[in-house]
Amino acid sequence: MGLMNSNSRANVLMFKKLMVFSLVMFVFGYALVPFYEKFCEVTGINNLLQPDVLTKDNWVDETRWVTIEFDANIRGLPWQFKPLQSSARIHPGEPITVMYEITNSSNREIAGQAIPSYSPRFLEKHLKKFECFCFTKQVLKANETRQMPVQFVIEPGLPTDVDTVTISYTFFELPDGGSTAKK
Amino acid sequence: MAAVHGDAHGHGHDDHHPSGIMRWVRTTNHKDIGTMYLWFSFTMFLVGGFLAMGIRAELYQPGIQILEPELFNQFTTLHGLIMVFGAIMPAFVGFANWQVPLMIGAPDMAFARMNNWSFWLLPVAGTLLVSSFFVPGGAAAGGWTFYPPLSVQGGLGVDLMIFSVHILGASSIMGSINIITTILNMRAPGMTLMKMPMFVWTWLITAYLLVLVMPVLAGVVTMLLTDRHFGTSFFNAAGGGDPVMFQHIFWFFGHPEVYIMILPAFGIVSEIIPTFSRKPLFGYSSMVYATASIAILSCVVWAHHMFTAGMPTVGQLFFMYATMLIAVPTGVKVFNWTATMWRGSMSFETPMLFAIGFIFLFVIGGFSGVICAIVPIDIQVQDTYYVIAHFHYVLVSGALFSLFAGVYYWLPKWTGHMYSETLGKAHFWLSMFFFNLTFFVQHFLGLAGMPRRIPDYNIQFADFNMISSIGAFGFGLTQLLFLYIVINCIRGGEKAPQMPWDGATTLEWTHLPSPAPYHSFETPPVVK
Secondary structure, eight states: OOOSSTTHHHHHHHHHHHHHHHHHHHHHHHHHHHHHHHHHHHHTTTOOSSOOOOOTTOOOOTTOOEEEEEEEEEESSSEEEEESSSEEEEOTTOOEEEEEEEEEOSSSOEEEEEEEEEESTTHHHHEEEEEOGGGSOEEEOTTOEEEEEEEEEEOTTSOTTOOEEEEEEEEEEOGGGOOOOOO | OHHHHHHHTTSSOOOOOOOTHHHHHHOOOHHHHHHHHHHHHHHHHHHHHHHHHHHHHHTTSSSOSSSOHHHHHHHHHHHHHIIIIIIIHHHHHHHHHHHHHHHHTOSSOSOHHHHHHHHHHHHHHHHHHHHGGGSTTOBOOSTTTTOTTHHHHOOHHHHHHHHHHHHHHHHHHHHHHHHHHHHHHOOOTTOOGGGSOHHHHHHHHHHHHHHHHHHHHHHHHHHHHHHHHSOOOSSOGGGTOOHHHHHHHHHHHHHHHHHHTTHHHHHHHHHHHHHHHTSOOTTHHHHHHHHHHHHHHGGGOGGGGOGGGOOOHHHHHHHHHHHHHTHHHHHHHHHHHHHHHTTOOOOOOHHHHHHHHHHHHHHHHHHHHHHHHSHHHHHHHTTBHHHHHHHHHHIIIIIIHHHHHHHHHHHHHHHSBOOOHHHHHHHHHHHHHHHHHHHHHHHHHHHTTOBSSOSOOOGGGHHHHHHHHHHHHHHHHHHHHHHHHHHHHHHOOSBOOSOOSTTOOSHHHHTOOSSOOSSOOSSOOOOO
């Protein structure tokens, strides 16, 4: 078939090189996962699980008020979850602590992870969170109730046409009490 | 096809190979395998076309008539997957199998046994995909891009889709390795890289793109599989994963994939235009560099598919400008084709008609692509029929028209018979008319805000949808004419001379009789 020609050794060598290249690209696909996470961490995109630090030039804008509404949701796990106050009114730049309460109403130990969501979306840029139950997984024993704080500042840089914002948390169950979210 | 090779047996030394079905199962001959690739892709084209007819029948009028929404979603999803992975890609590999050895003066592909295997994986994958309609829960329904969370939540159909993508990926990678090795190691003496026909060049670059990105696709579907069944959380937000990351990795594969489907089309058109203009290709070396530039740029523009998924402005600007930059080498190609035709002694046989139709309509698709690349416009038209119109202009009147052009161009060499010129021209003009009837109005629908992947629509979209559906039915029927023409040409017809086109210069025309013998170039030709 003209197969065993003088090229066949060169062909096999080429085959090996290209197979190795394909395998490297397969691994590269997986390497994109930590790369993506590192990229988001370095650029501060999608920073859900790291506490923020307050910049030194923070100031309190006493000329305006912002109303913050608190929202709490459960997605597919037998818990109750609510903020102890449904809203707050503060000056931008003023630190505030809000308590949330979760209750495990089942008879087994369950681990959950809260994921935040903000409205308007650009609130994320102006929200500095120092402490949050969403930074780690929460493990609740059967019928346990726990109160947990969120401590944050809304920076005065928030556009002046925004007078009401919503901060929402949703708890998801972590399968097998698994490790907390990675970032 | 048996008839073709029945004829072919007469030529060359006829060494032992099994007859009947086993001949096709065990063949390692590049021409047999190329033929099987082409028939497989045409079969998949009919299946994908059937799904398209279902989609257009449902959209013929507002309201739900034929397909329940869940089934409609399965139709759109499988239409995309089957056309991309089952029809267009294997068809180009079929062309590569037939033409690359003939055009570089090689006796066969470098790894003939592996070539057989890469083909026979395809029917397995195709069967898995099509059979997923009949499993509980039906086929995958989250769109051909299978974004999580839908693809993580879907049923057994999604698993079948994942397996079939794995198999198709393996087949593509093996096919590409074969093509690269054949081109780099087995050219006839004297054929330097810069003397290779454009079709061979575009396939060399396409094959490199395939080994670059198909493994990444295999990786991302593997992640999806482990997320679904083995407790990982790559894309599951509750477990710390990120569904947007899926989109980044998918499109890192997906955008080069777009060029994988169009670069060989550029190659085919770059063979046909000079032949029927009876002039050498204008700016050969700039064509080579333009192809390479497009391939490189295609790897850094992926996020223009995700402008609305959430991205910093700097990122949007980078991907917008990089995307628009691709218009430069693509423009070089279009101007080179035009300059090749300029003052040429042109004739308009069916391959040339399809090639000119390709240039004309591909440019429209290219322009709507540049429009979609502009961030503020893209935010408006994302997931509307404008995008559907755009990518059908580049994939149907781009890739598919070039495949038709190539089939008509090489049929005389493959079968030894001329196809019916009258019917071929009818096929072209009907395709041209119905294609534009189907897809041109979809630009208007998209600009007016009609979303894609929805089985029902507001009454204001009714007229254009009816026009589009009529066009689609016409286009679908027209392709049965193509099947008739090809079968007729295989079974008989006017005897084709060695060189039926006066302007052709590549080795398969200058050195081989029609039909090309079963074994060709066992002694390599010398290229001056």
